[in-house]
Amino acid sequence: MTEFAFEMHVDSELIAREVPSQRVLELVVTPPSAVAAHQRPALNLGLVIDRSGSMSGDKLEYVKRAAIHVLEVMQEQDRVAVVAYDTEVTPVSPSVAVTPAAKAEIKAKIEAMRSGNMTNLSGGWLAGCQEVAAAAVEGHLNRVLLLTDGLANVGITDLEELGVHAGQLLLRGVPTSTFGVGRDFDEHLLEHMANQGGGRYYYIEHPQQIPGIFEEEFRELAAVTARNVQVTLGVPTGVSVEVLGSWRTEQDDRHWHLWLSDLAANQRRQVYVKLLTPPAGDQPQLTVSGVASGKGEGGEPLRVETLLNLRYAPETEVQAAPLRMDLMERFGLVEVATRAAEALKLERKGEREQASAMLSMSLASSAPYLSAAIHEEYSGLVERMRRGLDEESRKTSHQRQYTTKQRRDQ
Amino acid sequence: MSSRQYLIGELAARAGVSVRTIRYYISEGLLPPPQTRGRYSVYDEDYLQRIRLIRRLKDAYLPIKEIRYMLETRTEEELEDFVQHYESKLGPGGDALAYISGVLERRPDAQSRDGLASRSRASAAVRSQPVDNARAGSDVMPDGAGWRRFVIADGLELHVSEPVLAQFGRAVRQLVRDGQEMLRRGGQAR
Numbered sequence: 001m002t003e004f005a006f007e008m009h010v011d012s013e014l015i016a017r018e019v020p021s022q023r024v025l026e027l028v029v030t031p032p033s034a035v036a037a038h039q040r041p042a043l044n045l046g047l048v049i050d051r052s053g054s055m056s057g058d059k060l061e062y063v064k065r066a067a068i069h070v071l072e073v074m075q076e077q078d079r080v081a082v083v084a085y086d087t088e089v090t091p092v093s094p095s096v097a098v099t100p101a102a103k104a105e106i107k108a109k110i111e112a113m114r115s116g117n118m119t120n121l122s123g124g125w126l127a128g129c130q131e132v133a134a135a136a137v138e139g140h141l142n143r144v145l146l147l148t149d150g151l152a153n154v155g156i157t158d159l160e161e162l163g164v165h166a167g168q169l170l171l172r173g174v175p176t177s178t179f180g181v182g183r184d185f186d187e188h189l190l191e192h193m194a195n196q197g198g199g200r201y202y203y204i205e206h207p208q209q210i211p212g213i214f215e216e217e218f219r220e221l222a223a224v225t226a227r228n229v230q231v232t233l234g235v236p237t238g239v240s241v242e243v244l245g246s247w248r249t250e251q252d253d254r255h256w257h258l259w260l261s262d263l264a265a266n267q268r269r270q271v272y273v274k275l276l277t278p279p280a281g282d283q284p285q286l287t288v289s290g291v292a293s294g295k296g297e298g299g300e301p302l303r304v305e306t307l308l309n310l311r312y313a314p315e316t317e318v319q320a321a322p323l324r325m326d327l328m329e330r331f332g333l334v335e336v337a338t339r340a341a342e343a344l345k346l347e348r349k350g351e352r353e354q355a356s357a358m359l360s361m362s363l364a365s366s367a368p369y370l371s372a373a374i375h376e377e378y379s380g381l382v383e384r385m386r387r388g389l390d391e392e393s394r395k396t397s398h399q400r401q402y403t404t405k406q407r408r409d410q
Numbered sequence: 411m412s413s414r415q416y417l418i419g420e421l422a423a424r425a426g427v428s429v430r431t432i433r434y435y436i437s438e439g440l441l442p443p444p445q446t447r448g449r450y451s452v453y454d455e456d457y458l459q460r461i462r463l464i465r466r467l468k469d470a471y472l473p474i475k476e477i478r479y480m481l482e483t484r485t486e487e488e489l490e491d492f493v494q495h496y497e498s499k500l501g502p503g504g505d506a507l508a509y510i511s512g513v514l515e516r517r518p519d520a521q522s523r524d525g526l527a528s529r530s531r532a533s534a535a536v537r538s539q540p541v542d543n544a545r546a547g548s549d550v551m552p553d554g555a556g557w558r559r560f561v562i563a564d565g566l567e568l569h570v571s572e573p574v575l576a577q578f579g580r581a582v583r584q585l586v587r588d589g590q591e592m593l594r595r596g597g598q599a600r
Contacts, residue, residue, distance in 0.1 A: 130510050136503025156517055165513060172506035252474050253438065289430065305428070
């Protein structure tokens with residue numbers, strides 16, 4: 001039986017007195033293991049399905065199959081709403097308890113869905129969020145699953161604006177996961193919505209993968225043992241902080257809040273933070289505090305506090321001190337994947353030279369910690385970015401950076 | 411107020427926060443600096459009430475700066491009113507619903523529900539769709555102004571755009587009459 005755990009590790013405990021030092025912090029949150037008679041939480045899902053014109057044919061057929069599959073594995077304690085959108089938003093089914101009768105009825109409605117016109121992603125998504133919010137019950141696990149194959153071109157289409165709304169809805173108990181199908185959607189938009197919305201982003205290359213990937217999300221939700229997990233870091237004045245991996249963060253004064261959302265049993269989260277410490281004043285050390293909190297299976301509060309001390313020493317001693325290499329190898333991967341994701345965003349905008357220069361620089365600085373194979377892989381990406389990528393390799397590469405930088409591939 | 415006094419650890423335990431949090435609130439000016447008695451700082455019942463209020467304000471997702479401003483500018487009763495008003499709206503999910511309504515009020519184009527009421531405010535992007543394109547979408551209904559509605563039977567309607575009606579008016583009316591006739595006969599057959 002694993003208990004809720006939170007640890008902070010650092011590459012070295014020494015920081016230089018005379019000059020600023022960079023330290024790497026590794027935050028590790030371990031959710032509790034499921035109790036023996038684990039009953040999965042009741043789910044309150046909203047399936048939001050793009051049925052714009054481009055979905056017609058195979059894609060829509062597989063989506064229907066996936067939605068029906070999710071419906072099949074749900075039980076009477078669960079609730080589901082189905083919303084379809086093209087230019088307009090069609091409530092296929094309002095949120096209902098998944099009784100056998102409701103299953104049959106919703107199934108028929110899903111089967112009758114046809115493809116339509118343009119992509120009002122925000123409209124469909126917000127309607128799905130409304131359904132989930134309206135059906136929310138204390139203790140149930142809420143989640144909106146947004147599936148799309150196209151660019152949002154009606155309603156709210158701005159990445160930042162959609163991200164803000166996803167973040168605000170997460171704070172209000174309605175997280176979102178996003179699923180991009182095919183080649184025509186914007187992977188950065190969908191990843192951003194999932195990062196801010198406390199869910200997961202999936203790239204679905206071939207329509208026939210849709211049912212499998214929906215099932216993966218469903219399995220994860222069913223295994224959640226720690227909900228709404230957050231980490232708050234308290235750092236002394238003068239220390240600057242960079243959180244890698246595009247996690248949702250917020251800063252108030254000397255505190256950084258990180259949202260890790262719901263964690264399934266055995267789904268350990270590792271987050272990497274770069275600290276830049278100021279030269280010593282009259283103090284012998286700096287103390288970083290960390291608190292991880294969340295809610296357990298029965299709604300009980302989970303909370304672990306820990307402290308980490310960084311000791312001031314002469315610069316020469318700091319430079320000679322060995323680093324924790326295992327930690328630096330994990331960090332190196334996350335660092336280079338974070339930069340590669342940023343570079344891919346530039347490449348998509350046509351700024352190829354800048355993109356490859358950026359990744360090349362990051363690769364050089366992480367080189368001591370990367371294996372030869374990884375180094376070679378990213379050197380290849382630098383070259384391909386310079387020439388320009390096609391849509392499919394953009395998305396495949398972006399998906400790889402996403403899972404690496406958030407260590408979801410572990 | 412009672413004259414009961416607490417040490418910081420007792421106060422933290424009673425208020426359900428950490429000692430660190432109390433120190434943070436003091437450093438941020440949300441709580442006044444404590445009185446000292448000999449070597450110890452002591453806190454009275456007012457601190458306990460204040461911390462509980464701050465926690466409720468935090469639960470309303472107010473940032474620290476905002477909380478400090480409210481504490482400085484509002485009376486206890488006003489603050490209690492604010493928090494109660496907020497909490498009364500708050501069932502599970504109520505808060506998210508209020509947020510979404512706010513978004514949709516500011517951006518009515520963000521959502522057009524599939525229903526006649528919303529069709530009158532279909533977005534400009536749709537309005538500029540050529541007729542053919544709109545028709546290709548199975549059941550898309552652009553702007554209500556440019557469309558005519560024919561009721562064939564209860565629950566069965568035909569929607570025709572003005573240009574199509576101008577071109578195929580006679581055929582459309584025939585279609586409607588045929589439809590009505592078919593349904594009438596179908597009804598009798600049963």
